[in-house]
Amino acid sequence: MLIFRDQHLTPAQHVAFSRRFGSLETHVISEALLEGYPEIYVISNVVENGKPKGRAYAGTYWHSDLSYMAVPAMGSMMYALQIPEIGGDTMFANMYLAYETLSMGLQRMLDGLSAVHDFGHADQRYFSKRGATARLNEASRKKTPPVEHPVVRTHPTTGRKALFINPGFTSHFVDMTEEESEPLLAYLFQHITQPAFIYRHRWQVNDLVFWDNRCTIHHAIRDYGEETPRHMHRTTICGDKPVPV
Numbered sequence: 289m290l291i292f293r294d295q296h297l298t299p300a301q302h303v304a305f306s307r308r309f310g311s312l313e314t315h316v317i318s319e320a321l322l323e324g325y326p327e328i329y330v331i332s333n334v335v336e337n338g339k340p341k342g343r344a345y346a347g348t349y350w351h352s353d354l355s356y357m358a359v360p361a362m363g364s365m366m367y368a369l370q371i372p373e374i375g376g377d378t379m380f381a382n383m384y385l386a387y388e389t390l391s392m393g394l395q396r397m398l399d400g401l402s403a404v405h406d407f408g409h410a411d412q413r414y415f416s417k418r419g420a421t422a423r424l425n426e427a428s429r430k431k432t433p434p435v436e437h438p439v440v441r442t443h444p445t446t447g448r449k450a451l452f453i454n455p456g457f458t459s460h461f462v463d464m465t466e467e468e469s470e471p472l473l474a475y476l477f478q479h480i481t482q483p484a485f486i487y488r489h490r491w492q493v494n495d496l497v498f499w500d501n502r503c504t505i506h507h508a509i510r511d512y513g514e515e516t517p518r519h520m521h522r523t524t525i526c527g528d529k530p531v532p533v
């Protein structure tokens with residue numbers, strides 16, 4: 289992760305800087321894209337003239353951006369425009385450490401597994417309970433069928449192994465039922481989100497935070513009131529297909 293405090297960026301500058309690292313994704317939730325800048329996904333609980341300015345409470349569960357796509361995101365760059373005085377932090381967990389601290393036996397077993405990732409899983413499991421806006425509709429559901437990824441991936445730049453599963457989007461292991469997968473996934477999800485692996489970012493207005501989705505997962509904390517504005521712009525940088533170990 290890279291954190292740049294006190295940046296003063298127009299949407300065009302945010303997009304231009306992001307493009308230096310690769311081509312940019314257009315998020316499947318089209319209602320949340322910034323007018324005139326489809327590369328900017330707006331995460332916001334602000335409503336103006338009765339119209340939501342973005343997707344409220346997006347990412348309020350552990351996930352890696354776009355892991356539900358066949359080619360998940362390399363990185364994301366989030367720019368803070370409005371932040372609650374208290375709360376609204378984002379937690380990031382280190383998936384290299386998550387892998388490296390498992391026993392050799394479990395590492396070896398996971399090295400050979402693949403898992404299914406599904407945007408609908410998070411939508412049903414988390415959003416339906418929390419009244420988020422801009423949920424998956426039929427068109428966006430069609431664009432995001434479940435996909436399979438290796439459970440352990442080799443980072444293309446560092447060559448290090450990282451666990452590539454997350455509670456938000458990973459529904460089960462390939463060739464196993466959800467019921468069979470559940471006990472091991474539950475163990476792994478508590479392992480990968482333990483405090484020792486977490487950096488918690490306390491946002492300030494004008495922060496630009498750039499994270500690598502190939503070796504981290506993150507969780508936006510919803511601990512502020514609905515009347516407390518939180519307004520962010522995010523660009524998403526295209527990645528490559530996860531390489532198994």
Ligand SMILES: O=C(O)CCC(=O)C(=O)O
Nearest residue numbers: 331346347353378508522
């Ligand atoms: O709002 C945040 O802090 C993070 C939102 C999120 O999870 C994301 O952009 O993927």
